[in-house]
Amino acid sequence: MQVDIRNRPSFANLRVQFQPGDRIIAEAGAMATMSSNIEMKTRFNGGFFGGIARRFLGNESIFVNEFSASSPGELVLTQPFPGDMICTELKGNTLFLQPGAFIACEPGVRMSLGLAGLRSWIAGEGLFRLKLSGNGRLWFGAYGAIFDREITGEHIVDSGHLVAYEPTISINVAMAGGIFTSFFSGEGLVTRVRGQGKIYMQSRSFDGLAAWTNSHLM
Amino acid sequence: MAMPTSRESFQGGVFHASIPGGRSGATLSIARGELIADTIGEPSMRFSIPLNQCQIDLGGASGRMVFCRTKDGSLTIFCEERNFAKELDFQSGGALAAPLKQLKKGLAADANRFRFWLAISALACALLLFVGYFGVLWTAKTAIRALPVSVDEKIGSMAFSGMEMGRKLDANHPASRLVQEIVDKLKPHAAIPDLKFKVTVVEDADINAFALPGGQIVVFTGLIKEAKSAEQIAGVLAHEMSHATLRHGIERVSQSLGIVAAIQIMVGDVGGLVALGAQVAQTSILTSYSRASETEADLEGARMLNAAKIDPKAMADFFEMLKEKMGDLPDAMAWISTHPQHETRVQNIQNHEKKLPVIQYEPLLLDLKAAQDAL
């Protein structure tokens, strides 16, 4: 199965080229176009209750689509906001994804929704996170550009910009400066990540978009 | 002595530069004093760290992940499983117990600090809301007091025209003329000199009278019929006029509307305030002012009567007469029912009267009998 990320970085989409027997799991609304010979099966995303929980708590679809082909074909997957996509491969390790970032994965990857904790929530990184583990390639997207960073020790990320991180990383809330600076600089709370491992960040945040939109609605 | 070998294996991971991508999930085991990681997938790679060289750390997203690092930091093996730390300590002969305990303590302290700040922040938010709410109310109260009396007049006349009342007596009716003459006599002594008092007599058997904001005063025929002297009517009128000059109506409106009034004042929507105020006035002014407002109106009324050379005692007399009549006054619409605590009030008025300038009171030369007979 050949998967390319096209139209990077602003309007990235995935082109999946199927060989007979290939399978890919994708977020329910991600399919933009596909060959007529590709078979699409909709199934609960990690079980019925898990799916419901994911829908209401993590802002992910209840369903995922499983695409397969018995003859060569092509499938294009997109995300609802403009931005880049990235591919990473799991080899028995785990990655946490922000709800909404997931696009697709190979069948060897397992998904489950977990509580990310109060700290993550206060830091603007969501109360829940999608846990992906197992073996296989995984594609996820971001609002704006994606950049990653290998962390050893501590690193500061503006709130709402963290897209994915490894379980070896701890998430903490911190104030950008003192109480005064945090209040008046507009930076407010930031996410302080600590540990060893990789983090993925997006160049834009949805809070920023909301603020910008609000300022133009008045 | 043979080193113990761990009976179980654990699922974890490893970081090392030689692994494509730098990391991999791994199956961990402890044997012969070494922590061993076999990476998942083909080809499997084996990494190991002697336990006595293990730099232990605790953390990760869950806060429960145990890291074992070589001194130079080039190799890290980690695991989140519950028994891993215990096994690691056991296999190392207790050497890792102390640093692990220390790390756990640090994490617990961190969690406590987080909870502390969370509580402080929640408290600060609540306080801010509280202060903000009452600050706005206080501002509104001040702003309402600063509004011109013309706003009172608008609210009063709007409320008056919207109220359901009995037939209004003609201005030439003897009862209307009597009441008007008393108001004219009291008007020069009102605290707000240019307030336009407008008094209306309404056909209603209840012994009642009330004032709307801005000087609209309504007297029921029942009250005129029951009065023993024109001075008693003057007492009631002085009291009601005082409600208007002390602006109790608009105060009441601002209390009832609260935050709504505050917002309207702040955005400068006086028209909206007047309309809402009229509604409030219609429904709430009949149900009485606050006790403090009533006392204030009593004392100000007594002052006005004294200044107009009318004996304030008549006001107290009227209360006393109503009190005696209370037994056969079943309805709640009587003036007495909206003006409770009459005993202390009679006392208050009498006490206050002694502090007023000593003057020769003059009887009102008005024909109450003729007015009563015309009703």
Ligand SMILES: [Zn+2]
């Ligand atoms: Zn009163």
